Amino acid sequence: MADERPRWREDFPVRWDEDNYMTRRELAKFLTLGSGLLASVNILIASIGVANRAPALPARRIASADDVAPGTSLLFRYPTGDDPCILVCNADGRIDAFSQVCTHLSCAVVHRPGDDVLACPCHKGSFSAREGLPLAGPPTRRLPRITIERRGADLVATGVEV
């Protein structure tokens, strides 16, 4: 009998205690407990997300309703001073507001009243000025909408719909 054991003997040892033998029951136990662990961690993460939902953004006055004439637009910043937004008053008097940041490469979109679109000058992308949906060019995602409420004579921004 050779003193040195061949390499393959490490994979197929004679003794049970040197073997990495896994019974069917151990595998079933591992699968069950592992699936349970995955499910419970998913529920935990989801509940943490629900519990720590971002607080509602503060309402902020943007402009007076009389300042925006049909067919014009107005730039503002919401919710912070680093988030440029654009408020559009369409020809029929309907008011919509969107983030001004193009969803392609973050250029600032501008209002083209004649076509009723928000156009991005960098790559000729355009979004509809009513829904913020991409119409042409590279952008594929819609512009985040800023919800605008009319409170008396004032236009008030109340939130962001991504």
Add this chain to the structure above:
Amino acid sequence: MSELAFFIDYSRCIGCQACVQACEECDTHRGRSLIHLETIERRDSVQTAPQVCMHCEDPICAQVCPADAIKQTAEGVVQSSLKPRCIGCSNCVLACPFGVPKYDADVDQMMKCDMCYDRTSTGRRPMCATVCPSGALAFTTIEEIMRTRQGRAVNDWQFGDQQVRTKVFVLVPTEATRVNLSVIPLSSLRRSRPAPDPYDVAALLEAD
């Protein structure tokens, strides 16, 4: 108090077959005895000898198994072949120096004595040792054997050039420290036809 061990005292065997019957009772191999009761020089003697698995420390049967089907437990018990793995090649049958493993064609699997692992692993004695009326098979401590028996319990064997240490002890005369067995090379047998075995009972019956 040392731990329980298996002792075979061949000289005490009376050939009653109680161990064979008890072995057959086991539910894992019901109707098939895994203990061999050997006859010794049957024409001249009524001497018999029980042969359980000796449970070698380095089991030759497991070393030669190509399918990794024979495993040794942490206690040193060499188990029967695993049903899903055994390919019925009979390598172990040829390799065992004690002639313990036997190939069972009905189940296409090697089956051998595993020292009643279901019983001994829970502290009970093997079936054969519980029924032996003459104490030829005993499952007890070495102190108890030394106190009640003549001779010496050894577990060292020499088969030609190969040394084997076993978990099971046999009782030998006090002056012996190991069991030496000479091995007849097969080449010498091939050159000269051996004389007919005088103890081959089957041949004797045919001659009559």
